[in-house]
Amino acid sequence: MSVVPVWPWNCAYKMLIPLFLLGLAGSSLAKIYKDVSDLPGLDYDFVIVGAGAAGNVVANRLTENPNFSVLVLEAGVSNEGVIDAIVPFFYENLSAGPNIYQWNYTTTPQVGLNNRSIPYLSAHMLGGCTSHNGMVYTRGSAEDYNRWADVAKDPGWSWDSLLPYFFKNEKWTPPADNHDTRGEFNPAVHSTHGVNSVSLSGSRWPIFENQVIQTTREFPEEFPFNLDYNSGEPLGVGWIQSTIGGGKRSSSATSYLGPQYIQRPNLHVLLHAQVSRLVRPQTTKGVVTFGGAEFLQGGSLFTAKATKEIILSAGSIGTPAILLKSGVGDKNSLTALGITSVLDLPSVGQNATDQTLTFAFWSVNSTQTIDTIEQNATLFNEAYAQWNATHTGPFTNIAQTHIAWTRLDASSPIFENVTDPSAGPKTPHIEILVGTGGGSGAGQTGNFIGLAMVVLTPTSRGSITLQSNNPFDPPLIDPGFLVTDFDLFAARESIKKAYRFVEAPVWRDYIIAPTVNLLNMSTDALDEFIRNTSSSVEHLVSTAAMSAKDASYGVVNPDLLVKGASGLRIIDASIIPFIPSAHTQAATYVVAERGADLIKERWT
Numbered sequence: 148m149s150v151v152p153v154w155p156w157n158c159a160y161k162m163l164i165p166l167f168l169l170g171l172a173g174s175s176l177a178k179i180y181k182d183v184s185d186l187p188g189l190d191y192d193f194v195i196v197g198a199g200a201a202g203n204v205v206a207n208r209l210t211e212n213p214n215f216s217v218l219v220l221e222a223g224v225s226n227e228g229v230i231d232a233i234v235p236f237f238y239e240n241l242s243a244g245p246n247i248y249q250w251n252y253t254t255t256p257q258v259g260l261n262n263r264s265i266p267y268l269s270a271h272m273l274g275g276c277t278s279h280n281g282m283v284y285t286r287g288s289a290e291d292y293n294r295w296a297d298v299a300k301d302p303g304w305s306w307d308s309l310l311p312y313f314f315k316n317e318k319w320t321p322p323a324d325n326h327d328t329r330g331e332f333n334p335a336v337h338s339t340h341g342v343n344s345v346s347l348s349g350s351r352w353p354i355f356e357n358q359v360i361q362t363t364r365e366f367p368e369e370f371p372f373n374l375d376y377n378s379g380e381p382l383g384v385g386w387i388q389s390t391i392g393g394g395k396r397s398s399s400a401t402s403y404l405g406p407q408y409i410q411r412p413n414l415h416v417l418l419h420a421q422v423s424r425l426v427r428p429q430t431t432k433g434v435v436t437f438g439g440a441e442f443l444q445g446g447s448l449f450t451a452k453a454t455k456e457i458i459l460s461a462g463s464i465g466t467p468a469i470l471l472k473s474g475v476g477d478k479n480s481l482t483a484l485g486i487t488s489v490l491d492l493p494s495v496g497q498n499a500t501d502q503t504l505t506f507a508f509w510s511v512n513s514t515q516t517i518d519t520i521e522q523n524a525t526l527f528n529e530a531y532a533q534w535n536a537t538h539t540g541p542f543t544n545i546a547q548t549h550i551a552w553t554r555l556d557a558s559s560p561i562f563e564n565v566t567d568p569s570a571g572p573k574t575p576h577i578e579i580l581v582g583t584g585g586g587s588g589a590g591q592t593g594n595f596i597g598l599a600m601v602v603l604t605p606t607s608r609g610s611i612t613l614q615s616n617n618p619f620d621p622p623l624i625d626p627g628f629l630v631t632d633f634d635l636f637a638a639r640e641s642i643k644k645a646y647r648f649v650e651a652p653v654w655r656d657y658i659i660a661p662t663v664n665l666l667n668m669s670t671d672a673l674d675e676f677i678r679n680t681s682s683s684v685e686h687l688v689s690t691a692a693m694s695a696k697d698a699s700y701g702v703v704n705p706d707l708l709v710k711g712a713s714g715l716r717i718i719d720a721s722i723i724p725f726i727p728s729a730h731t732q733a734a735t736y737v738v739a740e741r742g743a744d745l746i747k748e749r750w751t
């Protein structure tokens with residue numbers, strides 16, 4: 148990665164910003180700065196590093212108090228007007244190859260993936276990964292959060308304590324087609340008064356959806372219908388819920404930095420500001436305090452100072468990387484790189500946890516799949532024009548319609564050797580996203596359905612480390628995919644469960660054939676398929692994990708303050724002590740909502 152950003156700093160923005168200050172431009176842009184010289188200064192009560200899922204929540208909640216001044220430093224670009232970050236169906240465009248909206252990371256060679264290095268997606272734009280993620284809204288099980296509370300020895304992290312924070316985040320919204328949603332979710336476990344929109348799908352695939360629902364009737368033991376997988380008890384098959392409102396993506400940028408918030412005079416967001424490290428450490432009685440956050444903009448270094456706290460919200464890659472560059476981490480490894488150790492915290496960057504994703508496709512005897520639209524330019528443009536005109540139609544959601552959450556069989560031989568890594572008996576090991584489509588990705592024509600399998604409870608662990616002492620070199624990203632017997636076993640079982648799902652009688656005249664027959668493979672061949680084709684579902688967590696105050700490991704205490712430091716907190720996915728059996732944005736939002744309250748308790 149180049150030290151000098153390629154964005155055209157010096158011409159376009161300097162001409163535009165005076166117009167914003169005159170109030171001539173879009174109001175939602177008015178407080179989002181692109182040039183450090185337009186800020187009133189660099190001293191704030193709170194400096195937040197990273198404007199992603201968590202950072203924008205914290206910025207919003209802290210500036211509810213007019214006495215707090217907040218600066219958010221974001222390395223990436225604006226999300227404003229980026230059509231692929233607005234049209235839900237286009238979300239994958241932002242992840243296709245290197246582009247200005249992402250960090251362009253690649254993993255280290257993954258032994259569990261037959262030594263492949265795979266692209267590792269991470270957004271470099273306002274809203275962070277909520278501006279380009281799959282928008283799937285899943286909280287996980289109550290048991291997942293109760294385990295956090297046990298590990299942290301803080302009941303404040305339990306499901307019951309966090310439910311009000313899920314409700315502060317969630318704004319349940321009617322789907323884009325305004326269809327009758329009775330029987331598709333449980334209103335009792337949702338909130339309509341939060342900030343970030345969540346909805347059921349805004350367009351239908353009636354034939355396919357009936358197939359799925361009929362499967363729950365034909366296989367009620369293995370795949371029972373679950374009215375709402377976000378109730379804390381996810382097992383079963385439920386209708387997909389997504390962070391979409393009015394047919395558009397709802398990101399932390401469009402919601403928590405929406406027009407009614409970004410106007411606050413005490414809230415400043417600076418884009419194109421990449422934090423290199425925390426500087427001017429001072430140690431008093433063994434406790435470290437940093438004097439500021441150093442950042443690069445337009446080829447120059449600046450330092451932002453926080454009189455109350457610096458909050459790292461740079462995500463599961465960015466946060467440990469900044470800590471390590473600042474001398475916070477394993478003393479011996481840092482010294483070996485020529486970085487002065489400031490605080491010896493060996494857990495920084497360790498215990499990295501992510502989930503794998505594996506696909507299976509079947510050709511089907513139906514034209515009612517998204518392939519029909521994707522493979523026909525006329526229909527594609529009609530769908531796009533419909534979205535443009537009314538924010539309705541097939542582009543208001545992703546292609547998946549339901550999610551099946553299931554457990555490994557209790558009698559699985561793997562449990563002879565491995566303790567069940569799930570948080571409890573009501574927590575799934577496997578997720579199967581069920582949807583139409585799949586031909587286009589494989590370059591095939593015709594109609595398909597696709598099942599996407601996720602191993603939710605991996606026992607593999609990886610790491611985020613530095614390759615040098617240059618603060619602008621990208622970190623080494625090793626998610627440690629499929630390095631344990633359990634993870635490979637669970638990946639195999641996830642494929643068998645997916646095949647079982649489509650064995651329900653209702654699929655008999657619907658499915659023509661699998662695109663690759665995975666069921667008739669030997670175990671070795673199936674393992675090879677898994678290692679060769681699996682990728683990341685992009686849910687990295689635990690790289691700056693929370694642990695109990697008296698634990699011998701961990702990076703932050705249950706109040707999210709860094710162990711051994713003062714005035715430094717971490718609020719993002721990196722503090723999550725165990726990966727939830729879910730996609731991770733809801734968990735991250737709830738960490739941020741509670742984290743903001745913990746800060747307010749300290750300072751008011």
Ligand SMILES: Cc1cc2nc3c(=O)[nH]c(=O)nc-3n(C[C@H](O)[C@H](O)[C@H](O)COP(=O)(O)OP(=O)(O)OC[C@H]3O[C@@H](n4cnc5c(N)ncnc54)[C@H](O)[C@@H]3O)c2cc1C
Pocket residue numbers: 196197198199200201202220221222223242268269270271272273274275276277279280281282283284285420421422423460461462463465466469684685686687719720721730731732733735
């Ligand atoms: C492609 C993809 C698809 C996903 N799909 C889903 C999904 O469908 N459902 C779901 O629930 N979850 C999904 N996730 C995961 C979810 O989006 C993340 O768990 C969540 O966004 C994590 O939030 P965060 O605040 O920890 O980090 P992020 O959202 O990554 O935000 C971190 C921010 O910090 C900035 N930053 C990093 N380093 C620096 C630095 N040095 N200086 C300044 N700024 C910095 C980044 O640019 C970024 O804006 C997906 C993730 C990806 C990448």
Ligand SMILES: *[C@@H]1O[C@H](CO)[C@@H](O)[C@H](O)[C@H]1NC(C)=O
Pocket residue numbers: 212213214751
């Ligand atoms: C802000 O500060 C003023 C003056 O100190 C105080 O009266 C007020 O209660 C504070 N507001 C909040 C929300 O804390």
Ligand SMILES: *[C@@H]1O[C@H](CO)[C@@H](O)[C@H](O)[C@H]1NC(C)=O
Pocket residue numbers: 230231237240
């Ligand atoms: C997004 O991706 C689709 C294919 O899924 C492509 O046809 C379309 O042109 C892309 N949209 C934009 C705005 O780039």
Ligand SMILES: *[C@@H]1O[C@H](CO)[C@@H](O)[C@H](O)[C@H]1NC(C)=O
Pocket residue numbers: 148149153245246247248249250251271
């Ligand atoms: C990612 O790659 C694109 C294309 O090469 C480049 O324009 C962009 O600046 C890169 N992103 C970062 C954060 O370096």
Ligand SMILES: *[C@@H]1O[C@H](CO)[C@@H](O)[C@H](O)[C@H]1NC(C)=O
Pocket residue numbers: 258261262
């Ligand atoms: C992967 O790399 C390791 C270490 O370089 C090597 O021992 C192993 O044989 C490789 N595996 C494959 C499948 O190539």
Ligand SMILES: *[C@@H]1O[C@H](CO)[C@@H](O)[C@H](O)[C@H]1NC(C)=O
Pocket residue numbers: 493494497498700701
């Ligand atoms: C990783 O997490 C486990 C708890 O799950 C803990 O026992 C271990 O000490 C951690 N390792 C590091 C290096 O933090």
Ligand SMILES: *[C@@H]1O[C@H](CO)[C@@H](O)[C@H](O)[C@H]1NC(C)=O
Pocket residue numbers: 523524525526
């Ligand atoms: C594409 O769709 C249009 C509109 O339904 C139809 O007239 C046309 O025949 C289709 N083209 C192909 C190649 O199927």
Ligand SMILES: *[C@@H]1O[C@H](CO)[C@@H](O)[C@H](O)[C@H]1NC(C)=O
Pocket residue numbers: 230528529531532535
């Ligand atoms: C929809 O709007 C986008 C962005 O304004 C434009 O690029 C695209 O051509 C439009 N597409 C259609 C089919 O109207």
Ligand SMILES: *[C@@H]1O[C@H](CO)[C@@H](O)[C@H](O)[C@H]1NC(C)=O
Pocket residue numbers: 560561563564632
């Ligand atoms: C359990 O471990 C033993 C000893 O390593 C091994 O022989 C056996 O195959 C393992 N069982 C399973 C189901 O992996």
Ligand SMILES: *[C@@H]1O[C@H](CO)[C@@H](O)[C@H](O)[C@H]1NC(C)=O
Pocket residue numbers: 512655656657658659
């Ligand atoms: C396709 O479905 C129809 C009924 O809808 C059935 O008559 C036909 O046999 C099916 N074709 C295949 C190849 O399964």
Ligand SMILES: *[C@@H]1O[C@H](CO)[C@@H](O)[C@H](O)[C@H]1NC(C)=O
Pocket residue numbers: 663664667668
């Ligand atoms: C598995 O099934 C496919 C057809 O779906 C066939 O081409 C392949 O030869 C079969 N393999 C074995 C080992 O039976």
Ligand SMILES: *[C@@H]1O[C@H](CO)[C@@H](O)[C@H](O)[C@H]1NC(C)=O
Pocket residue numbers: 261675676679
């Ligand atoms: C898996 O990948 C390896 C290494 O690229 C390759 O040699 C092998 O043929 C692949 N196996 C299958 C079944 O595609």
